[in-house]
Amino acid sequence: MSIGLHNSEFKNPVVRWVDQRLPVFTMMQKEYGTFPTPKNFNYFWNFGALAMVTLMIMIATGIFLSMHYVANTSLAFDSVERIMRDVNAGWLIRYVHMNGASMFFIVVYIHIFRGMYYGSYKAPRELLWILGVVIFLLMMATAFMGYVLPWGQMSFWGATVITNLFSAFPVVGEFIVQLLWGGLSVDNPTLNRFFSLHYLLPFVIFGVVFLHVAALHITGSNNPLGIEPKGPQDTLPFHPYYTAKDSVGLVVYFIVFAVLVFFAPNYLGHPDNYIPANPLVTPPHIVPEWYFLPYYAILRAVPDKLGGVLLMFGSILIWFVLPWLDRSPVRSMRFRPLARPFFLLWAVNFLVLLWVGGKPAEGHYVLIARIATAYYFAYFLVILPLLARLERPLPLPESISRPVLGGGPLPAGAAAKPMEKA
Amino acid sequence: MLRNSFKALALAISLFAAAPAHAAGEAIAIPDAKFSFDRMFGTYDRASAQRGFQVYKEVCSACHSMRLVSYRNLRELGLTEAQVEAIAAQFQIVDGPNDEGQMFERPGRPSDRFRRPFANEAAAAAANNGKAPPDLSVMTKARAGGANYLLALLTGYEDPPPGFVLADGAHYNKYFPGYAIAMGAPLNPDQVEFADGTSATVEQMARDVSTFLQWAAEPELEQRRALGVKIIIFLTILAGLTYAVKRKVWADVEH
Structure with missing residues (x-):
């Protein structure tokens, strides 16, 4: 970058004066205008x-x-x-x-x-x-x-x-x-x-x-x-x-x-x-705010205190490594016929944890919490890594405008053709 | 796109539906007393709340404080300034220290908080078998079921069923969690005399004092709902306008 006034494209003299010295207007235009x-x-x-x-x-x-x-x-x-x-x-x-x-x-x-x-x-x-x-x-x-x-x-x-x-x-x-x-x-x-x-x-x-x-x-x-x-x-x-x-x-x-x-x-x-x-x-039942209930359910699902605490923190820390647990090159679940139902089940499972976290930790609620906790982690640690190897994704569309203008993804062979538009 | 929006909505709704996580050991069904303020746009029944204040003043206030409520707040129930001043003046309030460093008593003013029946929590506990009667300022917000629960509780005293062992000094109440409540049945027929001629049955007094306590806990309720209606109407119109703008902006894009 060269030293000197920023080459501003703004016409208003006051805006231009500021923008040449501190290009905040150019930045806003670039990041929220033409972005x-x-x-x-x-x-x-x-x-x-x-x-x-x-x-x-x-x-x-x-x-x-x-x-x-x-x-x-x-x-x-x-x-x-x-x-x-x-x-x-x-x-x-x-x-x-x-x-x-x-x-x-x-x-x-x-x-x-x-x-x-x-x-x-x-x-x-x-x-x-x-x-x-x-x-x-x-x-x-x-x-x-x-x-x-x-x-x-x-x-x-x-x-x-x-x-x-x-x-x-x-x-x-x-x-x-x-x-x-x-x-x-x-x-x-x-x-x-x-x-x-x-x-x-x-x-x-x-x-x-x-x-x-x-x-x-x-x-x-x-x-x-x-x-x-x-x-x-x-x-x-x-x-x-x-x-x-x-x-x-x-x-x-x-x-x-x-x-x-x-x-x-x-x-x-x-x-x-x-x-x-x-x-x-x-109080007879101490419950956290509703948005913490899934983690509270995981905490109480484990009979050991340290184990429960580690799993509870682990349930969110595991998100940090999600990009490396899911090695499938296909991003959108729309084109992942196996991962899609497993993920939607994970989302429902999250709501089950939220619900069971507000119930007393006794009887069949404990069993439900344990099954839901097991699936919560299995999705990240077993299902996603396996699916990256086993799943055959649907063919991806050639480009974003293509399915919009032409309708429907291309057949499997066509997607493999080199892209010419770029 | 629409399908996805529905999905988002469904997720939001399920989050809400799962939300009231008030895990209760054994839920006792509380009857719906159909209070005027329980309806979505309902308001307080002023006459009932005024009678309820009388019940509180003549019965409940012997043991229960309402430390967050001032006499001036009674204006909101429709009492005149003179009436509020007269009510406040009935009570001797401890003030001070004065120029000689002494605490002194003076007649209450509208700006005073309701006078407490006991000097402090320890005194309240000492006079009540070791446990201070709870403050009633936000009682309806502090109990699941709110005013419906209070009304049920005040009318829920009965003889214990055969085999139920009641601890010494406890009373049987079919709506109290655990059924054994320290407070004895507080209301008796014709315990107060209503100026408007309403018959002072236990049910009537319980309903009136529950209304009064609901007002004390949520004095902003009517203002809140009135403002809410205006804001939601405004936002609904604004939503229509922004959607129209969005349609116009996107009209030339194939997507």
Whole structure:
């Protein structure tokens, strides 16, 4: 790169003056204006944008909540209720933040489902995928600590159960737990550090999201066919085509969000969290927030504490190596007749884990949780590696515009012909 | 494309359906009392909530605090400023310290929180067999079943079935988890005298006080639903517009 003013194409003198010295306008134009995007996205490709918007909503509402929230065990519960009663529009801000966490997880789960179904984790997008898993882990930590802040019964006992898991690790376990607690039990120091970290982590997420998007703009987006665009006839500029399409998804998303906030704000919560935390009274059933239930089910499916903790963390850490567990060169499940049903079963299995995680760990629920846990891991460790060798994928279309214009994939022989369009 | 959207929707719905994970040991069916506020666009029955406040004031407040609610909040139930001032003034509130460093008592003001029956949690526990009666400010949000559960509980006292061993000082209630509740049946017929002539049956008082407690727990409910209707109408129109724009933008693309 040469030193000197950037060669700006903008005509407006003020924009041009800035752009020559700091080409932010050129960058925005390149990354969100003319950015070549496959023309065949379906509405599943809305969910990345939805997650981004949700993150911004959570940060905005969270900043206002923190102006009124008091991170002290004797005041936290009442300060949240004060927000609900006496702060202008406080009930709205708090319910948006509280339900926003659930909406965030719904959106991100669908986003991850889309990535798995269409093989978006495969080369050259491995690092993009890994950054996504990092974001998800940060989200889980942030959500967990946020749920502790109202200092209700589930806040307190959820925090106690989850932080205690770390004590299962040999040698360092005890040290980690005391570091999390800031003492010898979940108490005021715990609440204070959780509040501090709950404020910090969303900005870390924002940073990793920036890297996630930066990596996306190097490789370009995957698409429902899972084949790379062969030329300009396969892509459209991001604006106005996908800004328009994302807007439709965003408004529909807001409608769902609004129904939850205005008509069922406590539907996804637990009534026990409206009882102030009491270290002397244990609730009959301690359950985490709904979005953690699949991992909670895996934890409880294992009779051994350390084993359960390792499997629980492993259930997400395994996503990091997914690009290397699935060696099939075909990305989209549309062209993988065997992998497709196995993956859809995995998705249903995930919902089964979510359901069974909310049930008491007794009777046939334990058996269901164990079978579902076994399939969860078998899909990654056995089925995907085997299918890469055994499966005969369907013939891929020649290009993105080809099936759109000509209809239907080409016969098997034709797909093997060298591509001439590129 | 449409098929995929349906898939996304189905996934979202199944996530919701699986969500209420309130694992209960043994679920006791709670009858639906058909409260006015339980309907999707329902509001509070002001007359019932005012009677409910009277029941709370004359019966429940002997043991149960409502530390998050102020006398001024009663304006939202339709009481006038003068009525609220008169109600607040009935209570002696501990204030201070004054210039001499002494705590003192003064008549309540609308800005005061409801006076607590006990000076502190330990005093409340000492006077009630070792366990403090819970605060009622957010009670309907803190129990599965909400106001329906409270109404059922307040009217659910009966003699224990043969063979049921009741601990000393406990009372049998068919809606209480475990059936043995420390609180004795709090309501008796004609325990309060309603100014509007409503007959003070146990069922009536229980319904009124449940309505009052639901209002105390969710005072924003009516405002929230009214705003929600406007916002959803606005978003629905906006969805139509954005979809029309999207169709127009994509009109020249074969896809």
